[in-house]
Amino acid sequence: MPTFIHVADLKDIPPGTAKVVAVQNVEVALFNLEGSIYAIDNMCQHAGGPLGEGKITGDIVICPWHGYRYHIKTGQYVKNPEMSVACYPVKVEDGKISVAVAP
Numbered sequence: 001m002p003t004f005i006h007v008a009d010l011k012d013i014p015p016g017t018a019k020v021v022a023v024q025n026v027e028v029a030l031f032n033l034e035g036s037i038y039a040i041d042n043m044c045q046h047a048g049g050p051l052g053e054g055k056i057t058g059d060i061v062i063c064p065w066h067g068y069r070y071h072i073k074t075g076q077y078v079k080n081p082e083m084s085v086a087c088y089p090v091k092v093e094d095g096k097i098s099v100a101v102a103p
């Protein structure tokens with residue numbers, strides 16, 4: 001069973017926004033897409049850009065540094081799945097968001 005750690009409250013991340021949190025030394029970008037929360041690694045595979053500060057368009061986030069695009073729901077790099085970022089399980093209970101970064 002993965003260990004879920006409380007990282008933020010739902011009210012902190014309104015729909016269409018993101019927030020970067022640290023979970024067990026991993027920087028995780030949380031996204032709220034129409035009320036559902038997703039968590040992917042914050043570090044872009046290209047040169048480490050902060051995906052949590054990227055522009056959100058549909059279910060894609062665009063890295064703010066050079067424009068790499070990732071699927072928010074899976075972490076998959078749009079052009080090349082081999083360069084995807086990690087995607088983490090999320091739980092939302094009573095308005096509290098928890099993420100598991102370790103299996």
Ligand code: FES
Pocket residue numbers: 044045046047048049063064065066067068
């Ligand atoms: S660091 Fe993300 S596109 Fe270059």
